[in-house]
Amino acid sequence: MATPRVLHAQDAQPQSVQPKSPPPVTRAAPSVEDVATTPLSDLNIRKKAVPGILLRAQAAPYGLAGMKRCAALQKEVGQLNAVLGEDVDAAQRSGRKVIPGKVAQDLVGGILPFRGIVREISGANAENRALQQAIYAGFARRAFLKGVGLQRGCGYPARPG
Numbered sequence: 001m002a003t004p005r006v007l008h009a010q011d012a013q014p015q016s017v018q019p020k021s022p023p024p025v026t027r028a029a030p031s032v033e034d035v036a037t038t039p040l041s042d043l044n045i046r047k048k049a050v051p052g053i054l055l056r057a058q059a060a061p062y063g064l065a066g067m068k069r070c071a072a073l074q075k076e077v078g079q080l081n082a083v084l085g086e087d088v089d090a091a092q093r094s095g096r097k098v099i100p101g102k103v104a105q106d107l108v109g110g111i112l113p114f115r116g117i118v119r120e121i122s123g124a125n126a127e128n129r130a131l132q133q134a135i136y137a138g139f140a141r142r143a144f145l146k147g148v149g150l151q152r153g154c155g156y157p158a159r160p161g
Contacts, residue, residue, distance in 0.1 A: 024085035025051065025135060041124060048127070051083045054134035057141035070154035073145050077157045080142040084135065087142060089161035 025048075041048075057080070067073055081087065119125045149158030 022051075025054075025083055025131065026085045048131060050131055050134045053079050053083055054138045058134055058137040061137050061141045062144050064148065067145070067148065070149065070152060070158055073149045073152075073154055073158035077142055077145050077149070080138055080145075081157060084138050084142065087146070087157075087161075089146075 053076075067076070116125075119128075146158065146160050150160060
């Protein structure tokens with residue numbers, strides 16, 4: 001008969017747990033959570049924070065401070081890709097034209113009467129416009145950094161694919 005193995009706390013190996021990164025702000029398909037909280041977003045109760053890297057891109061879209069090496073360019077382009085989704089030079093997946101999550105989100109959003117007016121009064125539209133401006137600045141910054149990376153002979157993702 002086998003003797004039972006006793007585990008002690010000191011025998012446990014530390015495991016590094018990678019925090020789950022949030023999905024790109026530009027993703028096409030809303031999550032189940034996004035669909036369920038659509039009315040809260042319309043009332044500007046559930047707010048989406050603009051990612052810090054996009055705020056920095058707005059402040060200095062063409063700045064090169066700290067971008068002396070290809071590794072720095074690759075790191076920042078990688079961070080922008082994580083927030084914005086892959087660039088157009090990456091392989092595009094052929095997907096459905098009708099996205100079920102988007103249809104569900106539109107249906108849930110239709111529950112709120114005068115949704116457009118409510119979104120404007122609540123400030124949800126202004127918040128969405130601010131996010132869209134930050135996304136645009138992020139796209140401009142990523143394109144700029146890829147151009148700099150191409151000129152310097154850097155590897156992908158700090159250059160077009």
